[in-house]
Amino acid sequence: MKENIIQAKNLCFSYKNEDGAPLPVIKNLTFDIERGSFVSILGHNGSGKSTLAKLLNLVLTPDSGELTVGGIDVMREDLSEEDIYNLRRRIGMVFQNPDNQLVATIVEEDIAFGPENLGIEPEEIRRRVDDALAAVNMSEFARHSPHQLSGGQKQRVAIAGIIAMLPDCIIFDESTAMLDPIGRAEVMDTIEGLNRERGITVLHITHYMDEAVRADRVMVVDHGEILLDGTPEAVFSHVEQLKAAGLDVPQVTALTHRLKTEAGFDLPETLLHSADAVEALKALYDQIGG
Amino acid sequence: MENTPKISLENVTYRYSIGTPFEKAALRDVTLGFEGGIITGLMGHTGSGKSTIAQLLNGLLKPTEGCVKIDGKDIWEDPKKIGAVRFRVGLVFQYPEYQLFEESVERDIAYGPRNMGLDEEEIRRRVIDAARFTGISPEIFAKSPFELSGGQKRRVAIAGVMAMDPEILVLDEPAAGLDPKGRAEILGGIRAYQREKKNTIIIISHSMEDMAMYADKLMVLDHGRVSRYGDAHEVFAHAEELKSVGLSRPQITKFIMELQKAGVPVEGGIYSVEDAYNEVLRVFAEKKKGGAVNAP
Numbered sequence: 001m002k003e004n005i006i007q008a009k010n011l012c013f014s015y016k017n018e019d020g021a022p023l024p025v026i027k028n029l030t031f032d033i034e035r036g037s038f039v040s041i042l043g044h045n046g047s048g049k050s051t052l053a054k055l056l057n058l059v060l061t062p063d064s065g066e067l068t069v070g071g072i073d074v075m076r077e078d079l080s081e082e083d084i085y086n087l088r089r090r091i092g093m094v095f096q097n098p099d100n101q102l103v104a105t106i107v108e109e110d111i112a113f114g115p116e117n118l119g120i121e122p123e124e125i126r127r128r129v130d131d132a133l134a135a136v137n138m139s140e141f142a143r144h145s146p147h148q149l150s151g152g153q154k155q156r157v158a159i160a161g162i163i164a165m166l167p168d169c170i171i172f173d174e175s176t177a178m179l180d181p182i183g184r185a186e187v188m189d190t191i192e193g194l195n196r197e198r199g200i201t202v203l204h205i206t207h208y209m210d211e212a213v214r215a216d217r218v219m220v221v222d223h224g225e226i227l228l229d230g231t232p233e234a235v236f237s238h239v240e241q242l243k244a245a246g247l248d249v250p251q252v253t254a255l256t257h258r259l260k261t262e263a264g265f266d267l268p269e270t271l272l273h274s275a276d277a278v279e280a281l282k283a284l285y286d287q288i289g290g
Numbered sequence: 291m292e293n294t295p296k297i298s299l300e301n302v303t304y305r306y307s308i309g310t311p312f313e314k315a316a317l318r319d320v321t322l323g324f325e326g327g328i329i330t331g332l333m334g335h336t337g338s339g340k341s342t343i344a345q346l347l348n349g350l351l352k353p354t355e356g357c358v359k360i361d362g363k364d365i366w367e368d369p370k371k372i373g374a375v376r377f378r379v380g381l382v383f384q385y386p387e388y389q390l391f392e393e394s395v396e397r398d399i400a401y402g403p404r405n406m407g408l409d410e411e412e413i414r415r416r417v418i419d420a421a422r423f424t425g426i427s428p429e430i431f432a433k434s435p436f437e438l439s440g441g442q443k444r445r446v447a448i449a450g451v452m453a454m455d456p457e458i459l460v461l462d463e464p465a466a467g468l469d470p471k472g473r474a475e476i477l478g479g480i481r482a483y484q485r486e487k488k489n490t491i492i493i494i495s496h497s498m499e500d501m502a503m504y505a506d507k508l509m510v511l512d513h514g515r516v517s518r519y520g521d522a523h524e525v526f527a528h529a530e531e532l533k534s535v536g537l538s539r540p541q542i543t544k545f546i547m548e549l550q551k552a553g554v555p556v557e558g559g560i561y562s563v564e565d566a567y568n569e570v571l572r573v574f575a576e577k578k579k580g581g582a583v584n585a586p
Binding site for chain 1: 384437466536538570571
């Protein structure tokens with residue numbers, strides 16, 4: 001049965017500027033996130049997507065609206081500190097810069113930090129740490145010091161630290177931004193695996209269109225509002241609207257869109273993947289003169 | 291390279307944590323040079339030594355062995371003068387927005403030039419100049435850097451180094467974490483700045499798409515060694531090698547190769563959507579023309 005892990009209704013949030021005047025960042029957002037889904041969130045810098053992530057993780061409190069996370073109404077007056085900690089454990093968050101996320105001097109101790117604070121049994125911690133290290137392909141670095149690792153390796157350790165807390169949902173706030181292409185691919189495979197194999201709900205905030213394409217659903221946030229929301233095919237068909245919002249579409253999608261709209265090629269509305277575009281263009285090419 | 295490079299590493303070895311159990315060579319016997327007056331894109335996988343090289347180039351790190359030369363002269367010849375090298379080689383770190391500290395945008399950009407002992411008029415001129423290239427409106431000069439968005443802070447940080455007018459500017463992932471429009475603006479601004487100043491720029495990047503578009507030459511590092519050097523065309527021709535060093539070609543380059551394999555006779559070596567568009571139109575037009583001639 002379909003169940004929503006996150007339900008937001010008319011969510012509003014403002015920062016205050018120096019004079020105390022409100023700067024609205026999240027404006028009347030209404031959306032649901034289905035448990036077990038893989039959702040990409042796109043938006044230009046300053047669009048409000050990171051603020052949204054912090055609201056969902058209760059780092060920030062909404063000014064108004066309704067927000068239910070994991071069945072708990074977070075706007076409730078009598079929300080206890082324990083409720084908040086419990087929710088934060090269930091909604092893990094991985095940030096952009098891994099240097100701000102590692103706390104221990106040894107990789108495996110860093111990963112154990114979360115479970116230790118939850119009062120988990122030592123054997124279980126050991127099992128979780130090994131499992132988390134394997135999940136991010138960092139087992140051989142278990143005894144290393146984080147400062148000896150490159151940015152990409154540190155990021156994988158940060159992800160492992162969240163995995164070890166066995167969250168229901170992980171929010172990745174541009175967690176791939178600092179990685180090289182192969183590192184990115186590894187982290188994306190990890191994220192996809194966590195979602196498909198462990199059923200962890202994934203919210204993936206990114207600027208990389210090729211990553212967004214891998215999700216079940218893409219939400220585009222612009223000026224604190226939802227601009228587009230749907231399957232990757234549906235969202236990336238709005239090439240001009242995405243460009244106007246400071247975003248882009250995958251290169252193959254851009255090419256086929258241009259061939260269709262400017263050169264009149266008889267192509268499908270949206271082609272996201274190379275293989276599909278090759279097939280479509282090849283078919284058109286073979287028709288010429290035949 | 292036939293010409294003397296503007297800045298070079300000669301047989302450089304750099305070890306971290308010397309004398310501890312964690313001693314590790316980040317670079318081993320590396321020799322490479324950067325041509326003057328162009329933008330070089332320095333690419334390599336995470337941990338390939340790119341960031342260590344950046345810090346060696348402006349004298350923040352001292353080679354354990356070997357030397358770093360500018361115009362053929364060892365920068366560590368007189369270690370007491372290494373401070374002067376840092377004015378000649380500007381370095382913009384990854385995520386420089388975390389390094390802003392002044393009370394206003396203008397003062398932050400002016401910090402470097404002021405330390406160089408320039409007069410106020412010259413400082414002012416440089417601040418305006420650097421702001422122009424990085425797309426900072428003078429309207430926000432009086433604002434606190436902490437009121438700005440992440441993307442704007444990044445621009446201020448880059449402007450601060452540009453305002454020192456270094457002969458050589460090294461930028462470590464200047465566009466990391468920015469949205470596509472922000473990337474294009476920052477990298478486009480750096481290119482415009484280089485074209486006007488004719489100085490030497492080294493951009494460290496993972497993005498083959500970006501470097502194909504904004505760099506004049508690409509240098510691919512693998513474990514601290516130069517595995518490829520040339521323009522985008524030459525470098526992207528070596529697909530398998532790039533893959534083995536943790537980089538990948540732009541999606542559009544791969545797509546064109548797949549299209550070619552499927553039997554559509556497009557030429558390889560395409561690395562922008564624009565070029566791909568023109569190439570597809572060309573082969574389709576060719577077949578249409580040929581088809582008409584061959585028709586019975």
